[in-house]
Amino acid sequence: MAPEMSDVELAKSSKVLMVGAGGIGCELLKTLVLSGFEDIEMIDLDTIDVSNLNRQFLFRKRHVGMSKAKVARETVLKFRPDARIVAHHGNVKDSSFDVDFVRTFDVVLNGLDNLEARKHVNRLCLAAEVPLIESGTTGYLGQVTAHVRGRTACFECNPKPVPKSHPICTLRDTPDKPIHCVVYAADLLFPRLFSADPNAKSDLDEEDAVELSAFTRSPGESPESFAVRVYDYVFRTKIERLLAKEEMWADEKRKKPTPLPAFTELVPEGPTAAAHGTDGLNGDGNNSNNTMTSTACKALGLRDAHAAWTDADAARVFVSSFARIVARDESDGNHGTDKFDKDDALAVEFVAATAALRSANYGIERKSLFDAKGMAGNIVHAVATTNAIVGGLIVIEALKVLRQRKAGGDAGGVATPVPCAPCPYRYTFVKQHKSNSRLLEPMEPDPPNKSCVVCGAARVELVCDVESMTLGRLIDEVLKKKLGMNAPEVNAPETILYEQDDGLDDDEIEQYAKNCKSTLANLPAGGVRHNTALRVSDFTQKFEFDLIVTHRPGDEWDDEEDPDGYVLRGDSVSAESNENNAANGENNEENGAVAEDVDDCLIVDDEDEIKAATATAGTKRKRDDDDDDNDGGGRGDAKEIRIE
Amino acid sequence: MSGIARGRLAEERKVWRKDRPHGFVARPETVDGAVNLLRWECSIPGRKDTLWAGGFYPLTMEFSEDYPSKPPKCKFPQGFFHPNIYPSGTVCLSILNEDEGWRPSITVKQILMGIQDLLDSPNPASPAQSEAYMLFTNDRADYDRKVKEQSLRYPAL
Ligand SMILES: [Zn+2]
Numbered sequence: 037m038a039p040e041m042s043d044v045e046l047a048k049s050s051k052v053l054m055v056g057a058g059g060i061g062c063e064l065l066k067t068l069v070l071s072g073f074e075d076i077e078m079i080d081l082d083t084i085d086v087s088n089l090n091r092q093f094l095f096r097k098r099h100v101g102m103s104k105a106k107v108a109r110e111t112v113l114k115f116r117p118d119a120r121i122v123a124h125h126g127n128v129k130d131s132s133f134d135v136d137f138v139r140t141f142d143v144v145l146n147g148l149d150n151l152e153a154r155k156h157v158n159r160l161c162l163a164a165e166v167p168l169i170e171s172g173t174t175g176y177l178g179q180v181t182a183h184v185r186g187r188t189a190c191f192e193c194n195p196k197p198v199p200k201s202h203p204i205c206t207l208r209d210t211p212d213k214p215i216h217c218v219v220y221a222a223d224l225l226f227p228r229l230f231s232a233d234p235n236a237k238s239d240l241d242e243e244d245a246v247e248l249s250a251f252t253r254s255p256g257e258s259p260e261s262f263a264v265r266v267y268d269y270v271f272r273t274k275i276e277r278l279l280a281k282e283e284m285w286a287d288e289k290r291k292k293p294t295p296l297p298a299f300t301e302l303v304p305e306g307p308t309a310a311a312h313g314t315d316g317l318n319g320d321g322n323n324s325n326n327t328m329t330s331t332a333c334k335a336l337g338l339r340d341a342h343a344a345w346t347d348a349d350a351a352r353v354f355v356s357s358f359a360r361i362v363a364r365d366e367s368d369g370n371h372g373t374d375k376f377d378k379d380d381a382l383a384v385e386f387v388a389a390t391a392a393l394r395s396a397n398y399g400i401e402r403k404s405l406f407d408a409k410g411m412a413g414n415i416v417h418a419v420a421t422t423n424a425i426v427g428g429l430i431v432i433e434a435l436k437v438l439r440q441r442k443a444g445g446d447a448g449g450v451a452t453p454v455p456c457a458p459c460p461y462r463y464t465f466v467k468q469h470k471s472n473s474r475l476l477e478p479m480e481p482d483p484p485n486k487s488c489v490v491c492g493a494a495r496v497e498l499v500c501d502v503e504s505m506t507l508g509r510l511i512d513e514v515l516k517k518k519l520g521m522n523a524p525e526v527n528a529p530e531t532i533l534y535e536q537d538d539g540l541d542d543d544e545i546e547q548y549a550k551n552c553k554s555t556l557a558n559l560p561a562g563g564v565r566h567n568t569a570l571r572v573s574d575f576t577q578k579f580e581f582d583l584i585v586t587h588r589p590g591d592e593w594d595d596e597e598d599p600d601g602y603v604l605r606g607d608s609v610s611a612e613s614n615e616n617n618a619a620n621g622e623n624n625e626e627n628g629a630v631a632e633d634v635d636d637c638l639i640v641d642d643e644d645e646i647k648a649a650t651a652t653a654g655t656k657r658k659r660d661d662d663d664d665d666n667d668g669g670g671r672g673d674a675k676e677i678r679i680e
Numbered sequence: 681m682s683g684i685a686r687g688r689l690a691e692e693r694k695v696w697r698k699d700r701p702h703g704f705v706a707r708p709e710t711v712d713g714a715v716n717l718l719r720w721e722c723s724i725p726g727r728k729d730t731l732w733a734g735g736f737y738p739l740t741m742e743f744s745e746d747y748p749s750k751p752p753k754c755k756f757p758q759g760f761f762h763p764n765i766y767p768s769g770t771v772c773l774s775i776l777n778e779d780e781g782w783r784p785s786i787t788v789k790q791i792l793m794g795i796q797d798l799l800d801s802p803n804p805a806s807p808a809q810s811e812a813y814m815l816f817t818n819d820r821a822d823y824d825r826k827v828k829e830q831s832l833r834y835p836a837l
Binding site for chain 1: 713
């Protein structure tokens with residue numbers, strides 16, 4: 037083995053992909069180039085916003101509106117002009133950033149803020165067999181995790197806690213927490229009132245005509261009269277109607293709501309004065325748009341965003357922001373705003389006021405404008421230092437992963453599991469309060485979850501010409517004959533391609549028959565193409581695996597070398613057919629165990645071996661054939677050995 | 681490689697085909713030969729010996745990418761007559777409620793059976809529409825007549 041490389045040499049000789057050039061990304065890019073990395077590509081979809089400047093230190097005020105990735109690159113090149121940095125201003129989910137693209141890197145480093153994109157990168161990395169370092173921060177908290185296929189859990193092995201959604205019944209009729217009032221305001225009432233589509237169906241709608249018209253502006257009605265009418269309906273009439281449903285309140289534990297006073301009672305100066313405040317919505321009832329820039333709070337002199345409003349002030353802000361949104365939509369010529377946007381000051385005022393009034397209805401603690409904005413927009417204020425720590429931890433894990441790869445542990449770019457070596461990787465958590473006198477908590481990574489639908493199955497690569505291979509041939513020749521499957525079913529990422537007949541409707545059987553005649557490229561939902569991952573399963577044999585399709589055009593095939601016109605490689609899968617199980621009488625128990633253990637597969641590297649292995653499909657392959665360490669139990673053993 | 685939601689739905693689909701309760705329909709929507717696992721079209725039979733018998737009530741189940749962490753949204757046709765169905769058609773049922781009964785292990789079959797149960801045993805403590813609620817609590821004869829009428833509008837296909 038070659039002498040061990042220094043960290044700097046390792047960094048210099050590696051090519052890394054960064055996804056995300058925001059809070060974590062800026063810190064990470066700086067630490068990467070200062071640690072010796074000089075071959076870096078990064079992807080970010082975003083442009084720079086004023087609110088980023090306090091912590092995303094590679095950006096300055098003059099950069100607002102420009103691509104984060106491109107500006108980050110330029111700034112860093114000023115102090116490391118020799119680095120090779122490629123900046124992509126784009127979405128990592130674009131097809132140009134495919135498995136082949138990812139395969140050109142030694143490691144992928146995530147600094148992303150949304151779950152969808154993080155899952156996507158996880159799947160790309162698994163398919164390309166490139167290790168992934170994942171990261172995230174929330175205020176003072178942060179974490180960095182390493183994901184190496186076959187060695188540690190993938191990003192999706194364990195379900196992520198998703199923010200709770202709130203049931204419609206609670207939001208509509210029986211809220212009991214401040215968040216229920218905020219979500220009612222932002223997700224139900226706001227779109228119901230201001231949606232561009234007047235016919236959009238809403239869970240706030242009622243069946244009778246009077247109630248249906250409650251949320252619709254009458255012809256000639258001024259914005260503030262409309263606002264007051266909605267106020268009286270939502271916070272009075274609606275509550276009175278609910279109270280009339282007596283059985284709903286039979287349970288003593290359920291607190292009865294209280295209707296609010298009518299608007300004119302609560303706000304003595306009346307709707308017009310309330311809506312206009314000091315700066316005027318407009319002086320003469322004619323909607324000129326130059327007065328729409330102001331917010332309701334400014335006009336009403338409510339300067340403290342952290343204060344909880346009185347009922348009267350909340351009612352004023354409700355009517356004033358409401359009227360201003362209506363007037364703005366009108367003068368903009370657009371007919372509405374479909375979704376609540378946390379950066380729209382009027383929308384935030386409307387939501388905060390609605391939530392405050394609804395809290396008053398239900399006797400729930402009232403939140404300030406500032407808090408309501410944070411709750412509605414799911415905002416946790418970012419802490420620059422956490423991002424910096426996490427950026428550093430990512431580089432530490434990346435170096436470990438790269439060292440393994442270069443040292444041959446993950447030779448040939450493939451992360452081969454090495455169950456006997458201690459696992460060098462760590463999950464590291466950044467904490468707000470120290471425990472065991474530590475602010476950083478390193479932990480042993482989770483092992484792969486065998487039943488993970490994303491990474492848990494064995495993988496087989498099928499090289500073929502997708503323009504000539506039909507689904508029927510794939511099923512009959514590859515799955516049944518070569519791999520010994522009994523009743524295969526095939527799913528593509530977005531659709532089902534083939535199922536066994538039982539329990540199907542006639543039109544489904546017909547569709548699958550049609551699919552069988554189709555070439556892979558012409559199948560429904562975009563077809564099966566280069567790098568498509570199919571999920572193949574057999575219910576009768578209780579086993580499944582991923583079949584990754586690699587396209588090789590017909591004219592690149594040598595008839596003598598590959599007379600079949602396709603090649604199978606990768607993990608070997610061994611399917612036991614039912615007939616064999618039955619025939620093997622005394623071995624039944626053992627067979628059953630094998631059939632259940634999807635991971636009981638040989639890892640074979642060259643093609644001849646796989647052919648030999650697949651040729652045995654259908655006959656029982658004994659466990660002791662697999663040398664002394666068996667793969668099936670390997671993962672459990674590995675966990676024991678890993679303890680340092 | 682498909683995600684957790686689609687993986688689980690493919691599994692639900694398999695299980696459903698093997699073990700489908702009598703009279704029920706549940707299948708993913710198909711458009712141009714492509715099967716959309718995130719949206720299922722279902723039909724729930726009214727239970728025998730109840731006012732709902734004879735009707736086969738159409739229901740759509742909408743799953744999100746967060747399924748099974750989050751429950752599907754279940755909807756009858758707009759204006760469906762039942763005390764616990766919103767005028768939009770959305771079903772209000774504890775097992776579909778993240779704060780109450782929803783668990784990621786609940787199957788499509790259990791949801792559909794739960795909704796079949798709800799049809800004949802409405803919960804007056806969670807009224808979702810006024811019309812059915814008022815009749816159910818104040819004028820049972822008229823309520824029964826309306827339910828019967830509705831069952832005739834949804835005959836077997
Ligand atoms: Zn996994």
